[in-house]
Amino acid sequence: MENKDWVAGISKSDAGRYSRQLLVDDFGVSGQKNLKNTAVLIVGAGGLGCPVATYLGAAGVGTLGIVDYDRISLDNLHRQVAYKEDQVGQSKSQGLADNVKLQNSGVTTVVHNVSLDSSNAMEIFKNYDIVCDCTDNVATRYLINDVCVLLNIPLVSGSALRWDGQLSVYHYGPDCPCYRCLFPSPPDPSSVTNCNEGGVLGPIVGTIGSMQALEVMKIAAKLSTTLAGKLLLFDGREGKSRTIRLRKRDPKCAVCGDEPSITAPIDYVLFCGAGAHDKIENLKLLEPSDRVNVHEYQEIRTARKQFLLDTRPPVEFEIAHLPEAINITLNECRSLRADELSSRLGVDSQTSDVYVICHRGNDSQRAVVLLREKLGSIHFRDIIGGYEEWALKVNDEFPLY
Amino acid sequence: MVSVKVLFFGEAFQLVGKREETVEFPAETDYEELRRIILEVEKVIFKVFQKYPALSKIEKVMMLAVDQEYANPGDRFELERFTEIAVIPPLSGG
Numbered sequence: 001m002e003n004k005d006w007v008a009g010i011s012k013s014d015a016g017r018y019s020r021q022l023l024v025d026d027f028g029v030s031g032q033k034n035l036k037n038t039a040v041l042i043v044g045a046g047g048l049g050c051p052v053a054t055y056l057g058a059a060g061v062g063t064l065g066i067v068d069y070d071r072i073s074l075d076n077l078h079r080q081v082a083y084k085e086d087q088v089g090q091s092k093s094q095g096l097a098d099n100v101k102l103q104n105s106g107v108t109t110v111v112h113n114v115s116l117d118s119s120n121a122m123e124i125f126k127n128y129d130i131v132c133d134c135t136d137n138v139a140t141r142y143l144i145n146d147v148c149v150l151l152n153i154p155l156v157s158g159s160a161l162r163w164d165g166q167l168s169v170y171h172y173g174p175d176c177p178c179y180r181c182l183f184p185s186p187p188d189p190s191s192v193t194n195c196n197e198g199g200v201l202g203p204i205v206g207t208i209g210s211m212q213a214l215e216v217m218k219i220a221a222k223l224s225t226t227l228a229g230k231l232l233l234f235d236g237r238e239g240k241s242r243t244i245r246l247r248k249r250d251p252k253c254a255v256c257g258d259e260p261s262i263t264a265p266i267d268y269v270l271f272c273g274a275g276a277h278d279k280i281e282n283l284k285l286l287e288p289s290d291r292v293n294v295h296e297y298q299e300i301r302t303a304r305k306q307f308l309l310d311t312r313p314p315v316e317f318e319i320a321h322l323p324e325a326i327n328i329t330l331n332e333c334r335s336l337r338a339d340e341l342s343s344r345l346g347v348d349s350q351t352s353d354v355y356v357i358c359h360r361g362n363d364s365q366r367a368v369v370l371l372r373e374k375l376g377s378i379h380f381r382d383i384i385g386g387y388e389e390w391a392l393k394v395n396d397e398f399p400l401y
Numbered sequence: 402m403v404s405v406k407v408l409f410f411g412e413a414f415q416l417v418g419k420r421e422e423t424v425e426f427p428a429e430t431d432y433e434e435l436r437r438i439i440l441e442v443e444k445v446i447f448k449v450f451q452k453y454p455a456l457s458k459i460e461k462v463m464m465l466a467v468d469q470e471y472a473n474p475g476d477r478f479e480l481e482r483f484t485e486i487a488v489i490p491p492l493s494g495g
């Protein structure tokens with residue numbers, strides 16, 4: 001035998017670079033080679049997409065596609081940790097791909113700087129082996145699910161809000177349910193809270209996104225221990241996680257069932273009654289006579305001190321509020337009795353007007369609807385656009401968040 | 402009747418205002434009855450009748466899990482003191 005002969009399972013450069021994960025049993029050389037031959041699509045380059053892309057790029061995935069139409073903003077940086085201050089204003093999909101390339105030049109990156117919709121999703125997805133749902137809205141979650149089923153691609157789905165996260169693998173194996181098997185009809189748009197309204201902590205999306213990357217590595221390595229058919233619930237506040245065993249695939253599912261009615265992408269904005277983004281929708285629940293704009297309220301309060309009910313959660317109230325505001329949350333407007341509300345507000349039988357304010361003017365309208373039922377003698381009016389409008393039109397030193 | 406711990410996740414917690422609550426259920430029950438009792442959990446929490454209970458907002462997407470197992474329509478359950486029921490709506494943020 002020649003001293004220069006050897007049998008190599010992997011190239012010298014890959015062996016050197018990935019040695020610490022090659023040493024992990026059940027991953028090893030075959031896992032590494034499979035990962036290198038895998039094309040992964042990340043939809044959403046936000047709080048979840050950043051760790052998914054960063055870990056998969058570092059681990060040596062073959063191809064990484066990134067879909068996002070949005071630009072990096074300053075209020076993304078606390079959780080979207082792949083981005084730097086000097087990238088604010090740049091495209092997220094391009095910025096994340098650039099960062100992955102800087103970390104591992106061996107990864108092929110594909111930038112899809114578009115808003116994913118029914119017209120382009122099939123064409124984009126067909127080139128990938130695994131898809132990661134890292135999006136922030138319900139309509140896009142249904143779109144991604146349906147296209148993954150139609151093209152038979154496993155879907156690693158993560159989501160997070162406030163202190164909580166959820167993680168599952170859909171449509172992976174014959175018994176594995178899809179998102180639609182669990183949630184055949186979409187939630188009422190008014191019950192959906194997104195990160196813009198509810199907030200989210202960086203390490204929560206970091207935890208869920210890192211676990212999504214791990215699920216991708218297990219699928220690529222063909223391990224059988226994925227979260228397919230299971231839903232992991234992560235409660236960061238309590239430091240607890242629970243794994244729920246899910247139902248089996250629903251034979252009557254509209255998309256993955258035995259006789260599917262959905263055979264091509266549908267209109268998801270129509271189906272969900274909500275847009276394919278996480279921006280705030282403007283509700284119109286009240287008649288104009290039950291509303292005032294910020295300039296009108298400015299005049300009213302200058303003339304005389306008013307009763308102002310602030311429906312925001314205490315954490316938002318603490319950020320900033322008008323001095324006359326009394327904090328009674330929307331949930332309290334719902335659960336408190338009329339006499340309890342009166343005493344919290346400090347109103348009496350002489351009080352004729354109460355103004356209601358919130359962050360952006362949606363919850364204040366919901367509150368007016370609840371309050372006028374309980375305290376019929378008072379004229380409740382909401383302040384259109386809430387504190388955000390106040391900050392933009394009346395006092396530019398009022399903190400925007 | 403048996404007292405069972407009900408856990409509220411995500412939006413369910415936001416709507417009910419509690420992370421968990423002990424609720425009385427018939428020891429032998431089914432999926433439909435579980436849902437009905439849980440929807441009106443405010444009766445237990447606030448001792449008031451609500452025409453539109455808060456959880457009705459997420460009724461369509463409210464997943465139930467009994468002892469960490471997904472509950473299907475039609476399922477029957479024998480509940481015990483340490484049974485745990487989770488109310489899980491989907492999260493969509495990210």
